[in-house]
Amino acid sequence: MTADLNTWQGVRGEVLRRLNSRVWEPGDLLPTEAALAAEFGCARTTVNRALRDLASSGLLDRRRKAGTRVALNPTRHPVLRIPVIRQEIEGRGHAYGYALRSRRMAVPPADMRARLDVEPGVPLLHLTALHHADGKPYMYEDRWINTALLPAALSVDFDVLGANEWLVANVPFSGGDFRFMATGASRAEAEMLACAPGEALFVIDRTTHGDHGPATTARLTFAPGYRMSAQI
């Protein structure tokens, strides 16, 4: 029993079936939307949505005039769900705690300056904080904020409110990039996160772009045992 070819999910299923069964092989050119619509007996719009969805999953390559091809590089595109840290902790049933450790204007090191795309020698707002779960260290946050783009950050009381939360609520969002890695705990990190020096820690480097450029960059270092998940 084949799916209903009058629904876009049904069309996607049928196309997927042909991809999996090698009716269409990697690199092959698919029929045009109009042709498929005729074959399936549905509107071109329906075929369009199905193929667009498959393309967004990385299974197809679509280009105007060139047509639709089976992707040669089958990459998967899992979607991460990255919650605000407090919700992540509370969602697991733990009590959330937050402690600002330092807050000052400072000239950023070269790598941070590059990420935020600012001139050398310009001081930025530098915050460090520790997040707790049930009183135990959970994550260490080292953040730089471009106060030229976010002057409002200067008047926020980060002693009470996590920079994370303030930012997600107040930074006009336009994009961001993430890097994930593993590092051995430095002595300072080991002390803050209550672990042994050299122990493997999960790290997220995250830069968030506002409407006028990179607004803030943060390094989040998690206590041992942290796991991040994603799904397709």
Place this chain on the structure above:
Amino acid sequence: MTADLNTWQGVRGEVLRRLNSRVWEPGDLLPTEAALAAEFGCARTTVNRALRDLASSGLLDRRRKAGTRVALNPTRHPVLRIPVIRQEIEGRGHAYGYALRSRRMAVPPADMRARLDVEPGVPLLHLTALHHADGKPYMYEDRWINTALLPAALSVDFDVLGANEWLVANVPFSGGDFRFMATGASRAEAEMLACAPGEALFVIDRTTHGDHGPATTARLTFAPGYRMSAQI
């Protein structure tokens, strides 16, 4: 100058602007699609696509009858691009190498058995392999394949072809989940990956589901220095 409100990107931009400027605050109910379409002077379809896109980004919650609300939990949904390992290495200009280390039927440990949802005591195909970049160890792969769902795997010559590549090309795809973490290198891992025992390693646990259930699960352990990136 506001964007063209007759395009779905334009409508998305305008809605985004109202979200950022707190015209609509978290938890607020937005006007219906029909109302917005009337206000913007476009078709409801156009509004629908814009709101659907924002909902898929996690900024809105949509439910039939209940309407569209500004998400209370502002989570971001970055999209990972996970390439086939060979393409990842070759894409960086390095020579790719692959060496199968073991291949045998074996009864999986409890955690793997749980991930693949099979009965206790059932033997599965177990593969271990090492992937190289320019002759240096890059990633260690420890994979279990449910041969009940993928009998074809038994006749594949994994000495030559990476299981990764065979699977992405041959497993009817229906979904998967990923977990990312940092671990200290065991003595065996350290030897294989040419690093010091205890050194921090990036690990991906990945389970891929076929049409009839979990088909394969793999633990990918990367040599020190590996970074994974994602973007919004």
Place this chain on the structure above:
DNA sequence: CAGTGGTCTAGACCACAAG
């Protein structure tokens, strides 16, 4: 039950890029 989003249709015009 009834309101809201989910989706389909048929037709149309447009933007882009291959040749």
Place this chain on the structure above:
DNA sequence: TTGTGGTCTAGACCACTGG
């Protein structure tokens, strides 16, 4: 130049679910 995907429209029916 011309074919292909990208998108808009107006109208319609349906599915889900809150009240």
